[in-house]
Amino acid sequence: MTNQRNQPTVQDVTYDLLRTLELTTIFGNPGSTEETFLKNFPDDFTYVLGLQEASVLAMADGFAQSTGKPALVNVHTGAGTGNAMGNLIAAYQGNTPLIVTAGQQTREMVGVDPYLTNKDATLMPLPWVKWAYEPARAEDVPAAFMRAYAVALQPPAGPVYLSIPLDDWDKPALGPAVVRTVSYRVGPDAARLREFAARIDAAQNPMVVLGPEVDRAGAWDAGVAFAEKFGAPVYNCPLADRVSFPENHRLYRGTVPMTISGATELMRGHDLVIVIGAQVFRYYPYVAGEYLPDGSDLLQMTADPEISGAAPVGDSLLGDPLLVLEQLIDLISDHSDRQLPAAQVPAVEVDRTESAPLSTDAVWSTLADVRPADTALVMESTSTLAELRWLLTTRPASFFATASGGIGWGVPGAVGVALGDRARGVNRTVVATIGDGSFQYSIQAIYTAAQHKLPVVFVVMRNGEYSVLKSFALLEKTPGVPGLELPGLDIESLAIGFGCHAVTVGDIDQLAKEFNAALGADGPTVIVVPTKPKPANLG
Incomplete structure (x- = not known):
């Protein structure tokens, strides 16, 4: 106008x-x-x-x-x-x-x-x-x-x-807007990167931590190439909102614990810890310990000066993770023949014959069987973070979680990911694993999913309580905390009311059947899964 x-x-x-x-x-x-x-x-x-x-x-x-x-x-x-x-x-x-x-x-x-x-x-x-x-x-x-x-x-x-x-929009403009282009990558200091590369080459028993910045920077393949040439074990950073390394790779060894003492024990025995694209570290809750064990050094490479400045230990280098990794690959020697201990994968017995409420391992292992490899996973079931070991992320830009720790991001975040996929011409299902408490924070977002007929499967873990807060109450020695029970929620009816297909499952076979049906549905599905409460792993 x-x-x-x-x-x-x-x-x-x-x-x-x-x-x-x-x-x-x-x-x-x-x-x-x-x-x-x-x-x-x-x-x-x-x-x-x-x-x-x-x-x-x-x-x-x-x-x-x-x-x-x-x-x-x-x-x-x-x-x-x-x-x-x-x-x-x-x-x-x-x-x-x-x-x-x-x-x-x-x-x-x-x-x-x-x-x-x-x-x-x-x-x-x-x-x-x-x-x-x-x-x-x-x-x-x-x-x-x-x-x-x-x-x-x-x-x-x-x-x-x-x-x-509000009255600015009808005012006459001075003329066309000035359009500028800007760079979104910053290269690392070349001399400092060479110094870091020399220290990396000299390490005898190193470990690598790849954080969310790597995946966000489009550096997934570069991270894999670096890890394979360096031949060291690779870990996710604690409480990651993006996964940056294939979790089925022979070098993958799991996630750094979220406590100071837990991270220290994992790093013990490694002479060099290389952290790329992550904070050092995203700690929570507080369990005292040394930030770095004796005999270990730490190198951090990040594009964010704020988290570089906040690091309690180690030497930092600023630079875009893609540029850092691409240059490091050329600067380090080939250590691909490094001998590593085999990955320790604890055996977990899962009973898939039980009726609801189901064990969380039974639910997650079933989802691992029926979820197509090309789906995106949005995670906001905070009491079942340990069960993520079942749902391996093997492709870039396919794992998303909140970066703040507050709940209420996962449901609308999944809607946004699905809309973004559609906008860029990508056809994939978004699987959102959401706790029953988290689901209530932004439940109205499923209306948008229904209106746009988005390919989202919401799997709501209905344990009837804030399980993760009960675990914190034990850790913090705070008995008698009120408000941790969630009785009386009819999530299936709520989802139907917002225009979604919804079902509450009674056993594993029904879960698999409904999930497979949801993959072919013309719009979102909400699958409510009654589960047994389980203490969260806060280590």
Whole structure:
């Protein structure tokens, strides 16, 4: 739309800029202060409706992770920003490039604090965005979007926030927006990388930890090539939100424990610990110990100066994981003939004849049998993290979890991943394993899955309690904590009410049958699996 003098408006110029930047999918829940931005919505744009801003934010997060490109989120002034904050933290800690826009009251009224004013708008989302800005003039809005795009994408990537008064969109623009291109990789210091390579070559009994940055950087194949040439055991970092190494590889040895003492015991005996694309380490809960055992050194390579600065031990190098790994492969000698002890895989006996409630091992091992290799897995069943050993990740960009530790990301995150797959022309099923408590946080996201007929299978582990919190209560010696039981939830009926096919299974055979049917369904399926509570592994 143009104004009466046929001069392009701020809205015209901004939408043209978004087209150029290929930001034509907008995630949102429309509010009164955003309707001036959304009016006469262009036919070449897609609006993805979520029923609450927490879901909207996580959908955009999953979408951006699937496509590998920034995503645009539109929330409602300060109230909508507040709703979205929990999943905004996850996006920040997961380095997801998002442009979050929030409507603001009319400029002429802001000074008198009218209803729905986003007071101190640029302060509210801090510190969980890289940049927060409210343009000083309506004419500055397009340039603010261009800067937001650049800041969100440049490493370490992450969300940014724009607060835009609702009357800005009809104002005349100064002219077309200035379009810029920006780099999203930073190369490592060559001399320091050579020094690291020499120390790596000299190691006698090293181990490698590959973190989420590797998969996010598109460096999966480079990580495998480095590991095979170096010939050392490879571990996932603790509490990983992405998996960066095939878990069926001969060099794979599992996940670093999440406690200080547990990680130390794993590292003991290794003279060099090489951490690429991860924090050192993502610890939780607190179990005291030394950060690094005697006789061990640690090298950290990351694109994020914040987690480099926070490392309690070791020497760090900043650089994009893909560039680091590609150069390291050429700098190190061939150690592929290194002799390693065989991987120790504990035998687990599983009873698949029982009726519900089922053991978690029976459920996960069954899912391992029926899940196609090309599916994506979204994980938010926090009390069954140990059972992830059944569902091996063997392909890049196929494991996703929250980076913040807060629940409520997994259900909308799975919706976003499926939408991103569709946008990039990838045909695969998204399997979301969700706890019954987690499922309630953002349950409204399954409405969006149903409306878009997305290929998502939600497997809801219904143990009737917050099992992981009961485990923490034991660890922290806090008996008598209230609110840890979840009776009376009819998840199947709730899912049907949002438009999904849903079923509650009574045994393993029915689980396998319903899962296979869901793979061929025209839309999402919610499979509720009554399970036996089991203490979580907090080591």
